[in-house]
Amino acid sequence: MKALGELSIGLLILVGALFCLLSAFGLIRLPDVYLRSHAATKSATLGVLFVLFGVFLYFMFYLEHVSAKILLGIVFVFVTSPIAGHLNGRAAYRTGVPMWEKSVRDDYKDAVEVRERN
Amino acid sequence: MFEQLLNAALVILSLAMLGCLYRLLKGPSMPDRIAALDAIGINLLAVVAVLCVQYRTQTYMDTILVIGILTFIGTTAFARYMERGKVIEHGNDESAR
Numbered sequence: 086m087k088a089l090g091e092l093s094i095g096l097l098i099l100v101g102a103l104f105c106l107l108s109a110f111g112l113i114r115l116p117d118v119y120l121r122s123h124a125a126t127k128s129a130t131l132g133v134l135f136v137l138f139g140v141f142l143y144f145m146f147y148l149e150h151v152s153a154k155i156l157l158g159i160v161f162v163f164v165t166s167p168i169a170g171h172l173n174g175r176a177a178y179r180t181g182v183p184m185w186e187k188s189v190r191d192d193y194k195d196a197v198e199v200r201e202r203n
Numbered sequence: 204m205f206e207q208l209l210n211a212a213l214v215i216l217s218l219a220m221l222g223c224l225y226r227l228l229k230g231p232s233m234p235d236r237i238a239a240l241d242a243i244g245i246n247l248l249a250v251v252a253v254l255c256v257q258y259r260t261q262t263y264m265d266t267i268l269v270i271g272i273l274t275f276i277g278t279t280a281f282a283r284y285m286e287r288g289k290v291i292e293h294g295n296d297e298s299a300r
Contacts, residue, residue, distance in 0.1 A: 088204070095208030098253060102212035102219070105246050109222030112242060118234050121226070125242040129219075136212070136249040137267075143256050154264040155252070161271050162245065169241055169278040176282040177234035 090146060094139050101135025104128050117185040118177045126170030133162055212253055220246045237281045244274030 111124025141155040178193055220243055227239040248270045255263045 091205040092208075095205045095212075098212045098256075099208050099215070101249065102215040102253075105219040105249060106215050106222075108242060109219035109246075112226045112239060113222050118232055118238070121235060122238045125223075125238045129242050129245045133245050133249045137252050140252045140256050144261070148259065150261060152261065152264060154261075154268060158248070158252075158264075158267045158271055161268070161275075162248070165271070165275040166241075166245065169275055169282075170238070172279055172282040173234050173237050173241070176237075176286040177232065179286050180233070182232045182234055 087147075091143075094143050094146075097139035097142070098136050101132040101137075101139065104132030104135060108132065117188075118182050119174055119184065122170050122174050122177075126166055130162060130166040134159060137162070206257075209253055209257055213250065216246050216250050216253070220250075233285055234282075237278060237285075240281075241274060241278045244270060244277070248274070 105128075108124050108128040111128065112121050115121045115124055137155055137159045141152060141159070144150045144152050144155070184191065223239045223242045223246065227236050227243065230236045230239060248267055251263050251266050251270065255261070255267075
């Protein structure tokens, strides 16, 4: 029974690490800043949440220690990672980093024009 | 079996950090580098968490929190610096909106 639990927790951690590798792959291969920050923000966050949750479960079941710090880390990463991605993308747009030439839609440009007209 | 899974996770996380390092060195624009740095910080957090399990210790859990906070603060400060040329704004001037 213990071996089965350890196996599933190890698989949880491994799946999280694979998500992180997938996000690094997207960070290398995708064509422009906005798409890259999509890969880096979302799937890296999901992978780290998987890893931290696995660590939390291991400490809870096998070392008799419910770690509030790990829970706090999960909540903190979950809340702050999208904020950082959003700030980074907005800074990229406002400093004039070009979009991919095959992009079809730019809603933020209209919003900026409306604000400048008023 | 469990130890092998943890070692495999560490290797995979290191590969992910190497990929982010490539984007950090090459990235054509500044926001690329910042996004890569953010991803490296997040992956480092996962590495420290796995090391926590491998050594069966609770000592490194503070490190997880500190790395998370520093990554967020660093990304925010970099983005604000790129956008406005300064990190902390005094007063509520018109350009702050």
